[in-house]
Amino acid sequence: MSVVTHREQVPPVEQALAFIAGEVETAVADLGRMISVDTTFPPGLGYDDFAGLMEEMVSALGFAHERVVVPDALWQVPNGPASGRRTNLVATRRSGKPVCGLYFHVDTVPAAPGWQHDPLRLTREGDRLIGLGAADMKGCIAAILLALRAAQACGVELAYDPMLLFCTDEEGGLYPGIRYLAEQGRLEGHILNFNGSAEPRIWAGCFGLFNLLVRVHGQAVHAGEGNRMGSGANAIEGALPLLNALAALKARIATRVSALPPPPGKPPLAAQLNIATIQGGTAGGQVPALVEITLNRRYAPEEQFETVLAEIEETVRRSISLSPGLSVETALVGHLAPTADPTGPHWPRWQAAVGKGFGYALGDFRKWGAASCSDFGWVQRTGMQEILLGGLGRPSRNIHAPGEHTTIPDTVSLAQAVLSYLAADFRPELIPETLPPRT
Template identity: 30%
Template sequence: MNVSTSLEDRVLELITEDDVVSLARALIAAGGENPGGTEEATVNVLEAFCLGAGLATETELVAPGRPNFTAVLRGGDRPGLLFLGHSDVVPAGGGWEGSPFDPSERDGRLYGRGSTDMKGGLAAVAVALKALKEAGADLPGDVTLACTVDEEDLGLGIRAYTLAHAGERFSACIVAEPTDLDTVIGCRGDSYFDVSVDGMSAHSGRPEDGRNAIDAAARIIELVREDHRTLQADRDALLGAGSWNVGLIEGGSGTSMVAGECHLSLDRRLMPDDDPHAILEALRGRICAAGIDRDGITVTARVSMEMPGFRTPANHPLVTSTVGALADCGIESRIGGWTAACDGGFIARDFGVPTIVMGPGGLNDQAHQVNESVSIAELLTAARAYALLCLRDCASP
């Protein structure tokens, strides 16, 4: 089934710079720093806009003051597109030229914490759905915007969403995270390992009377470093390789005491097929083989966070449709991969649908940065490309 050019033109005319910038500004002003658990104000702004646009909306409380939000543009009975975003932002920190939650415009850019990651992407999707509704687009399937909490920390929101919506069907997922409007077809996943080492404290004058947990932890770190080097020797052309990072280490009670305990927090980046629990078991095996957990030293470890990776073939219709829609909006979108992780991995894994990331703003030069900003032209282009994807992808046989 072909979508008429006149309908596309009508929808694109309804997507204005004023609409997308106005909504993005309101979302930025709502804050939502995480850690902090303050996403509710952002959801209230998004919900008011979507209700005003005539969309069906739903909020689902994940934790006090932390609601997931869903807006749906109703269509036919076929599976439709899912757009995915998150309502939280990283802490603003200091050093800003202005107030991070008082958005401002300068030289064609919108400034404020979350402008790129990812209030701008949320605004672009919502404005696109509003234009489709106003134009009376007859879509064969629902188009859904899901906005989750806690993406920047432990992913409580996406886990709650996949459980609550387990029976729903989607044709594909577009994560509106910042990619400079490039089409990202694969992402590494991520996992956190908490490792606790227990020994026995003693006076440092007689260290042989104790069992030093920090010494044992240092040996574990060397195992992790060795595995990291091994992983880098087999790099994937799109996503690179899995990797380890020791993010936190805490231990001991005083300089003149043998450390009786030590705690490590490890970050392990995942390839799409990696299982963090299997990786942890392999680490436990190496710890045992090295004799670290003997002679009064005990080691316990657990996976405290996991976020799966994903990969969509470069020739998939979702990918070619996205590149084509952006081309019709005047943008040459490059196809590539991310070494970062995002919530899209949960959708790809739990719903079994092709998934990409494409949105306004720069991940590496703007997201999580002081004086974060996004190109206003990219906001407008993203909204228009999202609308074209709804018309073309949902309407395809």
């Protein structure tokens, strides 16, 4: 008489979920290696190095991979903030099943002043995993690789062939990698975007943004001669009317409220204008000849990009005209289009998988949008409307700020959610590709 072991009685999916919890330290180690590769944007110089690291990790899981470089002509701006090759990595493992794209942006924002730890070195404090990109979104990559490793180790049959998309310039770039892949027809099936939240959320879409570089030119002379030349030659002083005008415009823009549903308990979502960077001058003994200002405008889906850009450019021109001896130029250096409502037939199953991984009940989920932005507005413009959203974001995670972190429990939960979603045996009645056609 044969003996059936306990392990044989446990379904492969449940074995894989347990595997994830037991092997999470491998994900922590992976995350440490990822954080140590500097992919800050701007400028975005580390994309080739990061692609090399990902090639090593996905090859061990049986994925073929290809580097796809965005042509320079699409993203380069003379004297702009971006530089280096825009190297994206597409990894596939095909068996003939429908494709599910798993999207990650590999860039991070630059480390802001105030970090108490080395931002490019993973620091562990209890369950906290601290480092630049830990939550947004290298931690997501580590979690999904752990999920795929668990499926392989436990023999889980997948409902979808995963396509891993490691993409550039999401943090406000002029031509994000996922846009290029979409416009080149390189995307297949449907996509899970991990630039989102670990909370029970159904995505309603988000704002668009653009970054406008404003250069105010004056005339460099000896500082002792500055008064004789007139204040208009001082680019910094001459830009003061512009800064005042932008502050007034910022207040007016903030009154423009969107119909996009806000997060629970939060005020209505409103348009935003921020002075993001300002640089100028060389030394105390010289009148500054150049000041550069980066403006970040987050615009609601109800607003038109051309209109809001023209409004800012007119404010710039009018303000600088008040300062004799100065000239001004502007350059668009980043643009993400708004993302429209991305719901579709795969959302109910993704919602169930998130509930499985994080322990949420169906009634916990709420639908909301955000003034934060996504590069998937460009994807939608190519015809792929449905975009699933998940991730490791939470309000307490200091994303884009000193001390950015995620946690080991959330890493496990996200990996378990993705494993559940990809597994053929999880809620098969919710797999759209196998449902009978509607009559």
